[in-house]
Amino acid sequence: MKTYLDCIPCFMEQALRVGRLSTENEGEIKEILDNVGDMIKDLPMESSPPEISMRVYDKIKQVTGNEDPFEDVKIDHIKKAQKLYPHMKDILEESDDSLLDAVKLSIAGNIIDLGVSKTFNIEEDILKSLHLELTIKDFEDFKNKINTSKNILYLGDNSGEAVFDKLLIEEIGKPIDFAVREKPIINDITKKEAEMIKMDEVADIISSGTSAPGTVLNTCNAEFIDVFEKADVIISKGQGNYESLSGTDYPIFFLLKAKCDVIARDIGVPEDSLILMNNAKKS
Amino acid sequence: MKTYLDCIPCFMEQALRVGRLSTENEGEIKEILDNVGDMIKDLPMESSPPEISMRVYDKIKQVTGNEDPFEDVKIDHIKKAQKLYPHMKDILEESDDSLLDAVKLSIAGNIIDLGVSKTFNIEEDILKSLHLELTIKDFEDFKNKINTSKNILYLGDNSGEAVFDKLLIEEIGKPIDFAVREKPIINDITKKEAEMIKMDEVADIISSGTSAPGTVLNTCNAEFIDVFEKADVIISKGQGNYESLSGTDYPIFFLLKAKCDVIARDIGVPEDSLILMNNAKKS
Numbered sequence: 001m002k003t004y005l006d007c008i009p010c011f012m013e014q015a016l017r018v019g020r021l022s023t024e025n026e027g028e029i030k031e032i033l034d035n036v037g038d039m040i041k042d043l044p045m046e047s048s049p050p051e052i053s054m055r056v057y058d059k060i061k062q063v064t065g066n067e068d069p070f071e072d073v074k075i076d077h078i079k080k081a082q083k084l085y086p087h088m089k090d091i092l093e094e095s096d097d098s099l100l101d102a103v104k105l106s107i108a109g110n111i112i113d114l115g116v117s118k119t120f121n122i123e124e125d126i127l128k129s130l131h132l133e134l135t136i137k138d139f140e141d142f143k144n145k146i147n148t149s150k151n152i153l154y155l156g157d158n159s160g161e162a163v164f165d166k167l168l169i170e171e172i173g174k175p176i177d178f179a180v181r182e183k184p185i186i187n188d189i190t191k192k193e194a195e196m197i198k199m200d201e202v203a204d205i206i207s208s209g210t211s212a213p214g215t216v217l218n219t220c221n222a223e224f225i226d227v228f229e230k231a232d233v234i235i236s237k238g239q240g241n242y243e244s245l246s247g248t249d250y251p252i253f254f255l256l257k258a259k260c261d262v263i264a265r266d267i268g269v270p271e272d273s274l275i276l277m278n279n280a281k282k283s
Numbered sequence: 284m285k286t287y288l289d290c291i292p293c294f295m296e297q298a299l300r301v302g303r304l305s306t307e308n309e310g311e312i313k314e315i316l317d318n319v320g321d322m323i324k325d326l327p328m329e330s331s332p333p334e335i336s337m338r339v340y341d342k343i344k345q346v347t348g349n350e351d352p353f354e355d356v357k358i359d360h361i362k363k364a365q366k367l368y369p370h371m372k373d374i375l376e377e378s379d380d381s382l383l384d385a386v387k388l389s390i391a392g393n394i395i396d397l398g399v400s401k402t403f404n405i406e407e408d409i410l411k412s413l414h415l416e417l418t419i420k421d422f423e424d425f426k427n428k429i430n431t432s433k434n435i436l437y438l439g440d441n442s443g444e445a446v447f448d449k450l451l452i453e454e455i456g457k458p459i460d461f462a463v464r465e466k467p468i469i470n471d472i473t474k475k476e477a478e479m480i481k482m483d484e485v486a487d488i489i490s491s492g493t494s495a496p497g498t499v500l501n502t503c504n505a506e507f508i509d510v511f512e513k514a515d516v517i518i519s520k521g522q523g524n525y526e527s528l529s530g531t532d533y534p535i536f537f538l539l540k541a542k543c544d545v546i547a548r549d550i551g552v553p554e555d556s557l558i559l560m561n562n563a564k565k566s
Contacts, residue, residue, distance in 0.1 A: 005309065008316050009299055012292040026288065033291050033323055040320030045313070 001243045003045045003052055006262045011056050012036055018186065022060055022069035035059045048244045050214025057185055057213070068184035074193055077112050077160025080122040082197065088167055091130065099146075100139055102171035103255065104130060107274045109164030110157060110238050110257045112187070122160065135258075135273035142253050142276060149232035152176045154203065155215055157238030158186075159193040165237060169202045177227055178203035183211035188240070214240030217248075239263055245279075252279035284526045286328045286335055289545045294339050295319055301469065305343055305352035318342045331527045333497025340468055340496070351467035357476055360395050360443025363405040365480065371450055374413065382429075383422055385454035386538065387413060390557045392447030393440060393521050393540045395470070405443065418541075418556035425536050425559060432515035435459045437486065438498055440521030441469075442476040448520060452485045460510055461486035466494035471523070497523030500531075522546055528562075535562035 015036040019029040036056055043052055061067055088105055095101040108129030112122060146152065154169060154176050156162050162178075169176050178199050181188045194205045209221025215236070217225065228234065234252040236245055242254045243263065254277045258264040264271040298319040302312040319339055326335055344350055371388055375381040391412030395405060429435065437452060437459050439445050445461075452459050461482050464471045477488045492504025498519070500508065511517065517535040519528055525537045526546065537560045541547040547554040 005299055005312055005316065008320075009292055009296040012295045016288060016292055029288055030328070033288065037291075037320035037323030041317035 001048055001246045001263070001266050003043065003047060003049050004262050004266075005045075007049050007052070008040060008043070010260070010262075011053060014053065015056050015060065018057065018069070019060055019064070021073075022066045023064040025064075028063050032060050032063050035063070048214065048216065048247070050212045050240045050244045051216045051219075054185070054210075054212040054216065054219070058211075070184070070187045074159040074187050074189075075196070077122065077158070077187065078163060078193060078197055081109065081112070081126075081160040081163035084123060084126060085163055085167070088126075088164070092167065092171065099143060099171050101130065102168040103139065103142070103276055104132070104134065104274065106161075106164045106168040106237065107134070107255050107257055107276065108132075109161035110255070111259075112158045112160035126164070129274065132274055134276050135269045136267070136275045136277045138253065138276055138278035138281060141278045141281070145233045145251070145253070145278075146172055146174070149174075151227075151230055151232045152235065153227055153231035153233070154178045154235045155208070155237055155241045156180050156189040156194065157241060159189045160187070161237065162189045162194060162199060163197050166197060166199055166202055168235075169199075176203040177206050177231075179206050179208045179215070179224060179227075181211060181213075182207045182209045182221070185211050185213045188213050212240070212244065214242075214244035216244045242267075246282070248279075250279065253277065254279065284331055284529045284546070284549050286326065286330060286332050287545050287549075288328075290332050290335070291323060291326070293543070293545075294336060297336065298339050298343065301340065301352070302343055302347070304356075305349045306347040308347075311346050315343050315346050318346070331497065331499065331530070333495045333523045333527045334499045334502075337468070337493075337495040337499070337502070341494075353467070353470045357442040357470050357472075358479070360405065360441070360470065361446060361476060361480055364392065364395070364409075364443040364446035367406060367409060368446055368450070371409075371447070375450065375454065382426060382454050384413065385451040386422065386425070386559055387415070387417065387557065389444075389447045389451040389520065390417070390538050390540055390559065392444035393538070394542070395441045395443035409447070412557065415557055417559050418552045419550070419558045419560045421536065421559055421561035421564060424561045424564070428516045428534070428536070428561075429455055429457070432457075434510075434513055434515045435518065436510055436514035436516070437461045437518045438491070438520055438524045439463050439472040439477065440524060442472045443470070444520065445472045445477060445482060446480050449480060449482055449485055451518075452482075459486040460489050460514075462489050462491045462498070462507060462510075464494060464496075465490045465492045465504070468494050468496045471496050495523070495527065497525075497527035499527045525550075529565070531562075533562065536560065537562065 015032050019032040092098045108126045111125050180190050180194050208224045210219040236252050236254050238256050242256050256275050258273045298315050302315040378384040391409045394408045463473050463477050491507045493502040519535050519537050521539050525539050539558050541556045
């Protein structure tokens, strides 16, 4: 997905919001905004939003010297998600279609996102989502592809969300590579958080090599690209991964909640829709 | 009121939104955003938001060549407000406290504002407001001051809103100067719209001389400053006039709806509060 003009005020809003969470020094926050303002005229609008917002977040790190401002927040989200885990397990055990419900739960987990300005309540919002319908529901394709695939790659997104990804990976019950970001970026998952939730019990944790809040291929490492190219199916979680990969032709299923107006319009669904989309079928 | 860091993403959002209403040329809109981005590092944050947003709107005019992009919108708002006028007159005739209700209606009219990103429905929102309480209600002070004042100055704000200001001016029933902006800025009222709603039947229309979306005194003309300085009481409508005058000690009553989080926090009220505030009493 290219970057839309609407993304520009949003980058500025993210710079302010994340700047504030990274430092209490008003001068530093103003310096971040000055720098992001200066960037606008040189933004490659044909690039995806995560490719550009990486520059914004790099600037925040550079000005504040805070490499991982969301360390505590990520732990808090993980704990809240883990508290729901046993209950979610029970739901899946009693479910008529546990794979579909695990998909829904994993998409619902995508609300745990600090890159978008919406507020969320992990417990309430996740439980509510089980009763919602998917707006794009390429579930039969997904099930068939998973059943026939040997090399499955799962692209992680936010830290707390990964607890629900683990549920889905357990439901799939096959060997899976779970990709994390190389460096802390917003509340996205890195190796550290993946180990915290014991993702290694159900998948091989690999780093994509990027510090973008998405899978920006030209910033990924060679080892990851090799796994990515060889995958029979790629399960892509969240907006950032969608934004950076929707323009490609890889065998991807995008699982996300369309949390902003721009991405909803790009996909062609109402805002806040839950999406399970076969990349091969996109219009 | 000084400009807060939160105002910066908002300037960018206004630039995009008003840019889009001024031109369909995406390149021009991007040029506006580039220019506004460049401005950020030199913004005098001790100035009020209208003083700064004047620069944003000047840039939009300069890039698009469109001096009055909201000409049609203003007429539409005026027509919608005028449609409600007879009904409002009936309400005031039957009211136990017609001055208070006229104040409320005039504050309710302050929703008709394109400078803030919120959407509004003129008919619905105005009628609803009659049942709302004022959060700051210096009404007794206001009534006493109006009764004892000879020179009354009324600072207009948005175009459609002025239909409700006219109701309040009729209710006051004294000679009043009604100040308008010198040049079109967003949907603020100028002489042209004031004449359209026949404001001259109830007040003397004067120009403040400014093209800011507020009463930025150092951009006003000498004639206006003279009236302003001599006024026994100044009735200031809307956010822009509040933002530009709240730091002064003039005998002002601010009538506004606190439509954004920043101004609500500056005043110390919940967002969307209806305010009638005596400037002499501010903390």
